[in-house]
Amino acid sequence: MAATPIVELDRVSFGYDAARPVLHEVSLSIEPGSVVGIMGQSGCGKTTMLRIIAGWLKAGAGRSTVLGEDLARLDDAQVFALRRRMGMLFQFGALFTDMTVFDNVAFQMREHTTLPEELLADLVAMKLEAVGLRGAAQLMPSSLSGGMARRVALARAIALDPQLMLYDEPFTGLDPISLGVIARLIRTLNDSLGQTSIVVSHDVEECFGIVDYVYFVSAGRIVAQGTPAELRRSSDAFVHQFVSGAPDGPIPFHYPAPAYVADLAGAGHG
Amino acid sequence: MRRSTIDIWVGAFVAAGFLGLLFLALKVGNLASFSTSQTYQIQAKFANIGGLKVRAPIKSAGVVVGRVSDIKFDNESYEAIVTFNVDAHYQFPRDTSAKILTSGLLGEQYVGLEAGGDAAMLKAGDRLRLTQSAVVLENLISQFLFNKAAEGKDGK
Amino acid sequence: MADPAPNGLVRSLERLGNTATSKIWRLGFAARFFAYTLLHSGTAFRRFGLTIREIYFAGVLSLIIILVSGLFVGMVLGLQGYDTLQRYGSSEALGILVSLSLVRELGPVVAGLLFASRAGSAITAEIGLMKATEQIAAMEMMAVDPIARVVAPRFWAGVISMPLLAVLFSAMGIFGGYLVGVQLIGVDEGAFWSQMQASVDVREDILNGVIKSIVFGIAVTWIAVFEGYDAVPTAEGVSGATTRTVVTSSLAILALDFVLTALMFTGGNVR
Numbered sequence: 024m025a026a027t028p029i030v031e032l033d034r035v036s037f038g039y040d041a042a043r044p045v046l047h048e049v050s051l052s053i054e055p056g057s058v059v060g061i062m063g064q065s066g067c068g069k070t071t072m073l074r075i076i077a078g079w080l081k082a083g084a085g086r087s088t089v090l091g092e093d094l095a096r097l098d099d100a101q102v103f104a105l106r107r108r109m110g111m112l113f114q115f116g117a118l119f120t121d122m123t124v125f126d127n128v129a130f131q132m133r134e135h136t137t138l139p140e141e142l143l144a145d146l147v148a149m150k151l152e153a154v155g156l157r158g159a160a161q162l163m164p165s166s167l168s169g170g171m172a173r174r175v176a177l178a179r180a181i182a183l184d185p186q187l188m189l190y191d192e193p194f195t196g197l198d199p200i201s202l203g204v205i206a207r208l209i210r211t212l213n214d215s216l217g218q219t220s221i222v223v224s225h226d227v228e229e230c231f232g233i234v235d236y237v238y239f240v241s242a243g244r245i246v247a248q249g250t251p252a253e254l255r256r257s258s259d260a261f262v263h264q265f266v267s268g269a270p271d272g273p274i275p276f277h278y279p280a281p282a283y284v285a286d287l288a289g290a291g292h293g
Numbered sequence: 294m295r296r297s298t299i300d301i302w303v304g305a306f307v308a309a310g311f312l313g314l315l316f317l318a319l320k321v322g323n324l325a326s327f328s329t330s331q332t333y334q335i336q337a338k339f340a341n342i343g344g345l346k347v348r349a350p351i352k353s354a355g356v357v358v359g360r361v362s363d364i365k366f367d368n369e370s371y372e373a374i375v376t377f378n379v380d381a382h383y384q385f386p387r388d389t390s391a392k393i394l395t396s397g398l399l400g401e402q403y404v405g406l407e408a409g410g411d412a413a414m415l416k417a418g419d420r421l422r423l424t425q426s427a428v429v430l431e432n433l434i435s436q437f438l439f440n441k442a443a444e445g446k447d448g449k
Numbered sequence: 450m451a452d453p454a455p456n457g458l459v460r461s462l463e464r465l466g467n468t469a470t471s472k473i474w475r476l477g478f479a480a481r482f483f484a485y486t487l488l489h490s491g492t493a494f495r496r497f498g499l500t501i502r503e504i505y506f507a508g509v510l511s512l513i514i515i516l517v518s519g520l521f522v523g524m525v526l527g528l529q530g531y532d533t534l535q536r537y538g539s540s541e542a543l544g545i546l547v548s549l550s551l552v553r554e555l556g557p558v559v560a561g562l563l564f565a566s567r568a569g570s571a572i573t574a575e576i577g578l579m580k581a582t583e584q585i586a587a588m589e590m591m592a593v594d595p596i597a598r599v600v601a602p603r604f605w606a607g608v609i610s611m612p613l614l615a616v617l618f619s620a621m622g623i624f625g626g627y628l629v630g631v632q633l634i635g636v637d638e639g640a641f642w643s644q645m646q647a648s649v650d651v652r653e654d655i656l657n658g659v660i661k662s663i664v665f666g667i668a669v670t671w672i673a674v675f676e677g678y679d680a681v682p683t684a685e686g687v688s689g690a691t692t693r694t695v696v697t698s699s700l701a702i703l704a705l706d707f708v709l710t711a712l713m714f715t716g717g718n719v720r
Contacts, residue, residue: 077590079586079589103592103594104592106589106590106591106592107592109590110590111587111590113583113586113587113590114583115582115583117582117583117584117586117587118584118587119579119584119587119588120579120582120584130591130593131591131592131593134591134592134593134598135592135593176587179591296498299501299502299505300501302505302509303501303504303505303508303509305509306504306505306508306509306512306610306613307504307609307613309512309613309617310612310613310614310616310617311613313613313616313617313619313620314616314655314659316620317552317616317619317620317623317649317655318651318655320642320646321548321552321620321623321645321646321649321655322646322649322650322651322654322655348650350647397538397539
């Protein structure tokens, strides 16, 4: 049975100006309940894709449909309303530094609902318990480690039980234990809360471990897609280079430069 | 909780600000005097008001009894018409004279009232008949020189 | 092939024109930002606790520097004023000199400059850093308008704090003038206060001074929140923004001071 995709990008293109296109005719479809990875090198356009899905950037061409709404036809207020059904985990957490962990997690509840404080306290405790940080509720963000900060940000993002979760490079800069914790949390929360998740990352091992489907992006185009198992078996040169971490392949090692010998010889004559 | 400490400090800050404003208004400014008392209006004509300004004090025997409220030019008699607001507590005889005086060397000019001997008192809207204009320095000097010249001629 | 001289000139003119247009564009953007902030100030007042918190950080924490500076400025006015006045035998006018200078000019202007450098730069840095660490983006992602939640309370806190600080500066300065003039030098205490009271008018001088400080508060806080919100989200970007806040605010205060003084205090002398 084909369910309506939660997110559907149909030949979406985007560029900050005409001279620098960032995304070129990208098409993807995300099934409800799945965890999908968008992977590629730094600067390939995957974060831009995430921002288009979140409604921050308006695609130049193509159709973007998120949670059943055509993004091009929404005004600012409607985009805001749509975001209430989405949650986003930023790369470094982006916790509000002037509030405690508790206040950070309670932020959305306080802004968008009129729940009494006792009920709020219970809800916050539940969210923090889900990420294992209920005991840190009164700490300030500055006294948290990177991994803990990201977990609190995760608790904050799921505060109002969003249908769609967006993860922007959740594995960057974490120690192996925290990596494992975050990866496990992404999968468990997705399944237990009935969410759909999109993970943008370039960490192959952690990502492949938790996602159902992967899109590979290079230079603003989708160059490969499939389940992790399919991609590991793939004979595509780019996929192979990315998955195995080879230094040279379709993505060259050398930045474009004039011929080496000529450069050395030229420098000698000044 | 820190919230209430902040509230206390902000409350103290705003209160201090208002106290400062009150201090300025009462101790520094002229709010304490005269703004609420009853006054009646008197007029006087002067040939020359010198540097007299609106809100200059009206003094009698050196005590402030009112303020200048308006200064106009009479195009028919070519004199200045000055209107005073005199404190209702004080009554002056109808033949009171008004002089424009200076307080100190650099001081500002004020109107001095010298009470006359008339039994009837001034009423609101009355006009003072006896006035003396401000002393203008140039006229003084030219008068002095003229006198000196006349003296010299007589002496010869 | 054009020779280098005209080409360089054309390029400089082009750059000049570019700078001018970009500055004008930025000013327009700042004006729209200001209007948006005012329109969305409802939250700042409905949840007044947010604004109170910002009044604490902008106003209360500036108290020390304002009070101490006010005291010193007043004391210097007392010294300098006495030195000049006693040459004309008018040392009793010291009260008038100190109070009018402070209430009309020095109070609003110096307090405004100090506020710009202390609180204005702090506001810019805070908002700029929130932008750089994606906190603003996170707020938008949680469907909370960052301008209503972060910018507006800080704006109104600045507008409310500024006149209070200016009044306290003037009051402290007059006290400083009193300390130096009466206690230290020996000017007659009665003459000091009575001449002052005779010359300082509540409506003309004090109220106008308060109006000036409100105008300065609006200008300084507007510049501070705008520069913070518009800062490039990097370390250099935030540092550049804070510098711009202090410089632009100071120039704005001095320019506005001239305009307001001409309007308020020259009694029609300036045609």
